[in-house]
Amino acid sequence: MSKRQFFLGMLLASLIGGIVALAGLSFLIKPQNATSFDEKQQASFVNLLSGEDFTVPDGINFVASAEAVVPAVVHVKSQMTYAGSGRSRRDPIQEYFGIPPRDDQGGGSGHGRTLMSSGSGVIISSDGYIVTNNHVVENASRLEISLDNNKRYVAKVVGTDPTTDLALLKIDAEGLPFVRFGDSDKTKIGEWVLAVGNPFDLNSTVTAGIISAKARNIRILENVENGLSVEAFLQTDAVVNPGNSGGALVNLAGELIGINTAIASSTGTFSGYSFAVPSTLVKKVMDDLMQYGTAQRALLGVNIQNVSPELADYLEKEFPVEQGVYVGGVNENSAGEDAGLKPGDIIISVDGRVTNNVANLQEMVARKRPGDKIEVEYIRDGETYKAKATLKNFSGTTDIVEKVIPKSYDFEGVTFEEVPAQLKGALDISGGALISNVAGEKWVRAGAKSGFIITSIIAESGRIKISGVDNLLDVLKDKEGEDIVVLGMFQDGTEYYFEVNQ
Structure with a gap:
C-alpha cells in the first residue's frame, strides 16, 4: 500500500467515524416526544455541560463571596425633616395658649416637611457598627436600618467625615454577621469584584465587574471642608445605581475593599463606571470615628498639582519625570516646611509607595494621624532626595483632636x-x-x-x-x-x- 492510499484510507475512516458520532449524538439529544420545557432543556447539548457534574472554576465563582457578604449589607433609610425658613404666624387662640402652629395649620408650604431617602451600609463588627456614606445620613433626623433577614433597628450616628464622604453608625445588637476588611492596596486592575447594596430599594442586590482603575479623582467632593477632600476612588464597572451608596465592594474572598460612593453618569443612573472609597482609607476613618468621634486629618502642608505636559508648558520648564506630584508652594509652620520641601520639588513616593498623582499622595497622607511620620522621596534639580516629615493637624500641631460628645x-x-x-x-x-x-x-x-x-x-x-x-x-x-x-x-x-x- 502506498503512502497516498494509506492517508486516503485514514481520512475516509475519520469522516465515517465523525458521521457516526454525530448521528449518535443527534439521536441522544433529540427530544423524544418532549411534552415540557424541562424535557426540551434536558435534551439540550448545552445542558450536557451543566448540572451537578459541571463545576465553575473557583477563580470566577461569585457564589461564596455573595453568600458571605449579603447578610452583612444593610438598607439605610434616612428621614429628613425640613422646618421651613422663618417663624410661623399664630392665630389668637394659639397666641393665648402659647401654642405655635403645626405644619398643617397655616405654617406655609414646606413647613415641617419630612422626606425619605435610602442607601446602603456595611456591618463591620458583630456588635452593630455600620459604615456608610456621609451623604446617605447627612441631615437625617432618624435612621432606620433593615437587615437582609428583615430585622429593623434605629441607628445612631457615631461620627461623620465629609472629606471622605464616610460615616459610622451604631445599632443596638449583638452577634451580627459582618464583612472583614480587605487590603485595597493589593487589588489589581482587572480583578473581579462584587458590588452589594440596595439600588432603587431592591434589597440585597449583587452585581459583578472588575477593577478598571485605581486612585481616581472625579472631583465630587472638591467643595467640601475648604477643598481638603480626599478622592482616590477605586473605579469599577460593576453596576451601581442610586441606593447603592454606602454599600460594599468586595473581592472574591468576600473581603471589603471599598465603599460604593458615586457613579459617572449624565442621567443619574449607571452608565458604565462606579467609584468606591478604598478600604485602607475606610478602615482608618472608621477607627478614628469610633475612638475619637471625629476623623483625624493629618496634613503635609504643601500646595500640589499633577506633573503633566500642560503644567510643564505653563511653567516653561522640563520635568525630569513624566509622572509625580509637583509642589507649587509650602505653607509656613507645616510638616512640609519642617521636612525641607520647597516649591518646585517633585514628590515621587511616600513611605516607598509610588505617588504618580495628587490622588495617590492625598490618600497616603490621609491614612495617617497628626504626629505620624512619613518618608517623602522627591526630586530637586534633577537629584533625588528623601526626607522625614512629621504630619500636623489643621492648627499646625501634632495633637490628636477629640470631639466633645455631649452627654x-x-x-x-x-x-x-x-x-x-x-x-x-x-x-x-x-x-x-x-x-x-x-x-x-x-x-x-x-x-x-x-x-x-x-x-x-x-x-x-x-x-x-x-x-x-x-x-x-x-x-x-x-x-x-x-x-x-x-x-x-x-x-x-x-x-x-x-x-x-x-
Missing part, C-alpha cells in the same frame, strides 16, 4: 441633650432640651424630630417652662400617664408643637 439622656426611646450655649444665643432662649434621636414609637407617632428644641410642656396642670434636660426628665416622669403637648422650635427658629398621647 445624652434617654427617656421612652428618645435621646435628649443640653442645648449648646452658642445655639441658645442664636435663638435668644435661656433654656430648653435638644432632641438628638427619636426611636420610641409613641414619640415618633407624635411627630417628634431630631434637632427639635423643647422649651415648654403643657399638661393638665398648665404650662411648664423647660430650663434644661434634667428639668425636662423630671417633668416627663411626673406627667407619665398624662397626655401632654410639647412646644419648642427647630434650630432655624421655626416654632412647632406636637402632642404625645398615652
Whole structure:
C-alpha cells in the first residue's frame, strides 16, 4: 500500500467515524416526544455541560463571596425633616395658649416637611457598627436600618467625615454577621469584584465587574471642608445605581475593599463606571470615628498639582519625570516646611509607595494621624532626595483632636441633650432640651424630630417652662400617664408643637 492510499484510507475512516458520532449524538439529544420545557432543556447539548457534574472554576465563582457578604449589607433609610425658613404666624387662640402652629395649620408650604431617602451600609463588627456614606445620613433626623433577614433597628450616628464622604453608625445588637476588611492596596486592575447594596430599594442586590482603575479623582467632593477632600476612588464597572451608596465592594474572598460612593453618569443612573472609597482609607476613618468621634486629618502642608505636559508648558520648564506630584508652594509652620520641601520639588513616593498623582499622595497622607511620620522621596534639580516629615493637624500641631460628645439622656426611646450655649444665643432662649434621636414609637407617632428644641410642656396642670434636660426628665416622669403637648422650635427658629398621647 502506498503512502497516498494509506492517508486516503485514514481520512475516509475519520469522516465515517465523525458521521457516526454525530448521528449518535443527534439521536441522544433529540427530544423524544418532549411534552415540557424541562424535557426540551434536558435534551439540550448545552445542558450536557451543566448540572451537578459541571463545576465553575473557583477563580470566577461569585457564589461564596455573595453568600458571605449579603447578610452583612444593610438598607439605610434616612428621614429628613425640613422646618421651613422663618417663624410661623399664630392665630389668637394659639397666641393665648402659647401654642405655635403645626405644619398643617397655616405654617406655609414646606413647613415641617419630612422626606425619605435610602442607601446602603456595611456591618463591620458583630456588635452593630455600620459604615456608610456621609451623604446617605447627612441631615437625617432618624435612621432606620433593615437587615437582609428583615430585622429593623434605629441607628445612631457615631461620627461623620465629609472629606471622605464616610460615616459610622451604631445599632443596638449583638452577634451580627459582618464583612472583614480587605487590603485595597493589593487589588489589581482587572480583578473581579462584587458590588452589594440596595439600588432603587431592591434589597440585597449583587452585581459583578472588575477593577478598571485605581486612585481616581472625579472631583465630587472638591467643595467640601475648604477643598481638603480626599478622592482616590477605586473605579469599577460593576453596576451601581442610586441606593447603592454606602454599600460594599468586595473581592472574591468576600473581603471589603471599598465603599460604593458615586457613579459617572449624565442621567443619574449607571452608565458604565462606579467609584468606591478604598478600604485602607475606610478602615482608618472608621477607627478614628469610633475612638475619637471625629476623623483625624493629618496634613503635609504643601500646595500640589499633577506633573503633566500642560503644567510643564505653563511653567516653561522640563520635568525630569513624566509622572509625580509637583509642589507649587509650602505653607509656613507645616510638616512640609519642617521636612525641607520647597516649591518646585517633585514628590515621587511616600513611605516607598509610588505617588504618580495628587490622588495617590492625598490618600497616603490621609491614612495617617497628626504626629505620624512619613518618608517623602522627591526630586530637586534633577537629584533625588528623601526626607522625614512629621504630619500636623489643621492648627499646625501634632495633637490628636477629640470631639466633645455631649452627654445624652434617654427617656421612652428618645435621646435628649443640653442645648449648646452658642445655639441658645442664636435663638435668644435661656433654656430648653435638644432632641438628638427619636426611636420610641409613641414619640415618633407624635411627630417628634431630631434637632427639635423643647422649651415648654403643657399638661393638665398648665404650662411648664423647660430650663434644661434634667428639668425636662423630671417633668416627663411626673406627667407619665398624662397626655401632654410639647412646644419648642427647630434650630432655624421655626416654632412647632406636637402632642404625645398615652
